[in-house]
Amino acid sequence: MDNPSTHADAVSAEQHHVMGEVHEHPTWKQYKWVALVLTLITAGEVWVYYIPSFVAGPLFVPTLLILSAVKFAIVVMFYMHLKYDHRLFRALFTGPLIVAMSTIIALMFLFSKLTLTR
């Protein structure tokens, strides 16, 4: 007699293949490289914080925002496997993220934290 759960697993495994959900995860070695890169970026962020001439310059805030965005993207792509996962998951995350970031930017303009003129 067929084991129902085994049969369901076999069917679902096939469907995973059809839907493209069978995904490859990074190896341990890659995970450790990712951790090293994240650590170095964090160290770089803290380092620039302690350079008074850089903090006073126009590149301070953009540099920190870019470094933070890179860290964010690395964690989401490699640790959360979004790079390797189904596109529906990507849409479920990036859609609200875009709305959230747009809301922050709109509020910054609304409350004059950001302006288009100097």
Next chain:
Amino acid sequence: MATAAVTHGHPPTTTGLDHRKVAIWAFIGSECMLFASLISTYLIYKGRSVVGPFPHEACNPPLCATPLHAILNIPVTSISTFVLLMSSLTMVLALAAVENKGKPGYGGLFGSSRLWLMATAILGTTFLGFQAYEFTSFVNEGLTIRTNLFGSSFFTLTGFHGAHVTAGVLWLLTLFSIDMKRGLGPKDALLVDISALYWHFVDVVWVAIFTLVYLIH
């Protein structure tokens, strides 16, 4: 490049995807909105406090009863940020250990999901310890949630994040106890995957908070 193919067994669904994983991604999407509202509130109130202590500037009388230095402690927070980033590493290693249990190359202590789950929980608890230290020192220096706009928005934002970390630690400890009781194997990978997604989300939120709250001034 050596990679491990992963499949999660679940009953057939219309999308071909497990509903639990769809649900956690939808939940994470909604959490993006929550933290965006908290972060934007902090940014809007930034620099609008009329009395000290202030995050990045010293405070002198009459704005403060006594002279105070900038209240944010960047070295301590940098260490706690590093701790949280490392907890993400141990979390992916826990997931890899569960997915590949019994396969060649995943034996021994470093292939143990129990080790990595407990390591993640300990690192998460360490982060919470740093946060408790920070909150306590702020209160001792005269900054509470009622002191000024900075205090209100800062404690609300970081407090909500700390509550999420606490929930994550409890979740990890639950998985650890299941692992101790009956062992977690490839069939349980989705359970660990879902908790890992939540944990990494908590991590990326902190990546944003660390830059926007602590470093940019």
